[in-house]
Amino acid sequence: MSEVVRKYIPLLITFIVGVIAVLDFYTTVPAIRGTFTVLKNWGIVVTAFALGVGAVNLFRVHGKRIAERGELWPLSGWLLFMLIVFVVVGLSTGKFDASWQYKWIYNAIMLPLGATMYSSLCFYMAMGAYKVLRIRNIDSLFLFLTAIFVVFGNTPIFPAAFPGFFYTREWIFKTIISGAYRGIRIGVGIGAVVLGIRTILGLERGYLGRA
Amino acid sequence: MSAWEKLAALPREIVLTIVLIAMIVPAIRPFGLPIMVGKMSKDWYNTVDSLPEGSIVLFDIGFGSGGYPTLGPCAVAALHQMFEKHLKIIIMATALEGSMMYPLIMEKVKPEKNYGAVYGKDYVFLGYIAGAQTAMAAVLGDIHTAVKEDYYGTPIDQIPLLKEVKGPESYDLVAYLTTDGGIAEGWVYQAYSRYKLTVVGGFLSMMTPSLKPYYDAGALKGILDGIKGAADMEYMTHHPGDALRATDILSATQTIVLIFIAIGNISYWGARLSKKEGES
Numbered sequence: 317m318s319e320v321v322r323k324y325i326p327l328l329i330t331f332i333v334g335v336i337a338v339l340d341f342y343t344t345v346p347a348i349r350g351t352f353t354v355l356k357n358w359g360i361v362v363t364a365f366a367l368g369v370g371a372v373n374l375f376r377v378h379g380k381r382i383a384e385r386g387e388l389w390p391l392s393g394w395l396l397f398m399l400i401v402f403v404v405v406g407l408s409t410g411k412f413d414a415s416w417q418y419k420w421i422y423n424a425i426m427l428p429l430g431a432t433m434y435s436s437l438c439f440y441m442a443m444g445a446y447k448v449l450r451i452r453n454i455d456s457l458f459l460f461l462t463a464i465f466v467v468f469g470n471t472p473i474f475p476a477a478f479p480g481f482f483y484t485r486e487w488i489f490k491t492i493i494s495g496a497y498r499g500i501r502i503g504v505g506i507g508a509v510v511l512g513i514r515t516i517l518g519l520e521r522g523y524l525g526r527a
Numbered sequence: 528m529s530a531w532e533k534l535a536a537l538p539r540e541i542v543l544t545i546v547l548i549a550m551i552v553p554a555i556r557p558f559g560l561p562i563m564v565g566k567m568s569k570d571w572y573n574t575v576d577s578l579p580e581g582s583i584v585l586f587d588i589g590f591g592s593g594g595y596p597t598l599g600p601c602a603v604a605a606l607h608q609m610f611e612k613h614l615k616i617i618i619m620a621t622a623l624e625g626s627m628m629y630p631l632i633m634e635k636v637k638p639e640k641n642y643g644a645v646y647g648k649d650y651v652f653l654g655y656i657a658g659a660q661t662a663m664a665a666v667l668g669d670i671h672t673a674v675k676e677d678y679y680g681t682p683i684d685q686i687p688l689l690k691e692v693k694g695p696e697s698y699d700l701v702a703y704l705t706t707d708g709g710i711a712e713g714w715v716y717q718a719y720s721r722y723k724l725t726v727v728g729g730f731l732s733m734m735t736p737s738l739k740p741y742y743d744a745g746a747l748k749g750i751l752d753g754i755k756g757a758a759d760m761e762y763m764t765h766h767p768g769d770a771l772r773a774t775d776i777l778s779a780t781q782t783i784v785l786i787f788i789a790i791g792n793i794s795y796w797g798a799r800l801s802k803k804e805g806e807s
Contacts, residue, residue, distance in 0.1 A: 341721065353669050359661035360673065367623075367657065411679065413630035422592075422627050430592025430624075438780065442546045443539055446787040450795045460792075467785060470732065472755060473778035476561040486566070489739055498740045 327518040334516035374399065398425075462488060531801055534794035542787060549783040553775035560778050562771075567735075567742060568759035571727045571749025572608065575700065580613045582699035583691060585666070587714065588632070589705025591624025594731065598704045599628065600770035601729045601751045603635045604760035605702060610642040611764070614700075615688050616650040617670075621662060621703075621710050626655050626678060635768070647677075647686045654678035659709055663717040667695045667724075695722040704729040704751065711738050719746045729756060 333355060339345070340352035378392035386392075402421065409415035412422070449464075451457050468474045469485020514520040578584075586606070590598045609616055620626055629652055638644035653674050656662040665673035670692050676682050683689045691697060701718040703726075705711050711730055718724040719741075725748055730738060732753030741747045751760060754777060757770035 349668075353665070353672055356658075356661055356665035356668060357673055360656060360658040360665055363657035363659075363661065412627050419630070423631075426624075426627075427592045427595065427631075431596045434593040435596065438550075439543050439546060442780070442784050442787065443542055445784050446537070446542055446791045449788050450791050452795075464785070464788070467781055467788075470755065471778050471781035471785070472562040472758070472774040473560045473782070475563040479563060482563055482565070489736060490743060493736045494740045494743050497737050501740055 323521075323524065326524055327521070330523075331516055331518065334512070338516075371399065371403075462492070529798060529801060531794050531797035534790060535798055537787075537790075545787075546780055546783055549779040550776050553779045554772075557772055558775045558779075560775050562755075562758055562762065562774050564759045564762060565752060565755065567739075567750035567752055568756045568763070569749075570742075571605070571702075571729075571751055571756075572760065572763045574725060574727055574748040575605070575608050575612065575614070575702075578612060578614060578699055581615060583615045583617065583688075583697055584609055584700045584702055585698050585718075586616050586618045587663075587701075587703035587705070587710070588618065588620045588625040588628050589622045589703055589707055589710040590628065591622050591706070592627075594622075594704075594706035595628060595631070596769075596773075597731055597754045597757065598706065598729060599632060600754070600757035600768055600773075601704050601760060602628070602632045603768060604757060604764050604766055604770070605704070605729070605751070606632065606636045606638075607641075607766045608760070608764045609702075610636065610638050610644055610649075613642075613649070615648075615691070617653065617688065617692070618650060619653040619662075619666060620655045621659055621705070621713075622707065623655055629678070647681070648688055651686055651688050652678045653683075659707075660713040660717055663713050664721070667698070667701075667717055667722060669694065695724065698722075698724055700724070701726045702728075706731055706734075708734060708737070712741075715741050715746050727751075 336348060336352050336355060339348045375396065378396050380386075381392045382389050382396075402418075405415070405418050405421060406412075409417045412418055445463070445467075449456075449460050451460050465481070465484045465488055468481040469488075475482035475485075511520060515523070575584075586609070588602060606616070618629065620629065622628070638650060639646070642649075644650055653666075654677065656666065656674065658665070662673070670689065671683060674683055677686060695718075698718075701714055701724050703710070703714050705728070711728055711734060714726055714728060719726045726746065727749040728738065728741075728747050729751030730753070732755065735750060735752045738747070739750070742750050751757060754770050754773050758774045761768050761771045
């Protein structure tokens, strides 16, 4: 493939789309607004298409692992089996809330599993708090005090009994945490602007892969 | 190993079993412990409460099964308030599983039965719209070109509610609940920064510290902070549900965690001091 196709055409597309996006934000020209609306709608279609590509890629990666009897290959087999089950049931029985079959496999398998994955974090956090939140030196004292007051403020019974815990947590959030995060956000924002300008100008080419 | 050292290194089985018991007991027999409604939840409630009847709300379900135990009750309580206020609600999903969350939520809200709401006139569900911030920008910018039909396949030019939406200025409120940091920030960028719309958001508690600067700056008018935020909403809307029941579990488990933190520190310093005494 020529360098023009691999490199310069994607850079040109990025430049044009980037400039239209910026102009759409700062101007009210109907032609620009209309063009960017079309581009945004294309974006939705492309992202939806990417989901299909993701499924194909899943088959490639896990199919290869099964064929080669790689590490934990039975789990790969199970993954693909469930993927097929969900797709077949979904396509053959209609929309989610109109299909009791799909609703059943989702509500009986996916919902409890998803909830369990997230809920199990609670145990890690409890164990981590017991093991890590120990006052070993002056730094850990500050960490300990902040954590303790936030946990007291977050535990519903304590602020209800002693509102001071709620206001202490609010002060920590508003003053210490928000201050730190505001700095991070401003830094990230400036970085994003610079990255955007570099991408539009073709100086940032990581998204082109090896091109 | 001294008694202090043993106490400082309790086996994880013991710690986690006690935490599990602290979870199960209030789940079986709720204590009915009191709660204090937080300011961020109160601000969400007041923002919705101040909207006149018939205002249009864009409501995003940005979570799936993982976030459902926390954000599901948030969505149920928030929608109860909106339907009670007779707001017109356009519901969409930026999460892939959002379309599966919608019926679970609506089965609890029951808008037709409880509020006499009519699908298509008072509320509509657009389904999952791919693209995260691109989807938000498209829906806010021109919903008629971004979406061709609702979740049930009805063309959107046949849906009375969507005929009222002319452009971003038609939305009186953007409300979203999400487990995704990108979506959480995305609504602030696309709805508040771009169109200066009123935005309220609900997240997992662990996300709230990083998003609170937007609330402090006025970009977010209210926040539902995880299960506690959901409990606050259930309390304020007088629709007690899963979240209020969960606050007892939260109180019990976090109290146990605080006790373990205390045990950890006392035993650590006990072991350290006894070691020093032994050396001297």
